[in-house]
Amino acid sequence: MKTTLDLPDDLLIEAKTLAARRKTTLKSIVEQALRREIRPPAEMENPDPEKFEVGPLGLLVLRRRPGAKPITHEDVRRLQDECDEEDFQRAMNLREGHDLPA
Numbered sequence: 001m002k003t004t005l006d007l008p009d010d011l012l013i014e015a016k017t018l019a020a021r022r023k024t025t026l027k028s029i030v031e032q033a034l035r036r037e038i039r040p041p042a043e044m045e046n047p048d049p050e051k052f053e054v055g056p057l058g059l060l061v062l063r064r065r066p067g068a069k070p071i072t073h074e075d076v077r078r079l080q081d082e083c084d085e086e087d088f089q090r091a092m093n094l095r096e097g098h099d100l101p102a
Contacts (some may be wrong), residue, residue: 005030021087 055061
């Protein structure tokens with residue numbers, strides 16, 4: 001079934017960016033988000049119960065390993081920055097190789 005959504009520009013841009021990073025479609029991102037919102041946490045699909053658990057908001061979270069140090073916001077920010085830099089470098093290399101329009 002088709003429908004029309006009126007979304008704020010910033011949210012649409014973030015959703016499209018996420019879809020591109022995940023190499024999927026905006027439709028898939030919206031569908032997954034709605035399913036997470038509607039489905040009770042107990043019904044959340046868990047691809048690997050040894051690595052993940054369903055958190056209080058119904059989202060998958062990593063299981064803590066005994067003895068492992070907690071992950072800080074700084075750790076997450078550093079990993080995001082590294083991924084962003086890798087994505088940027090890959091895009092620049094593609095552009096220099098003329099695989100992308102200038």
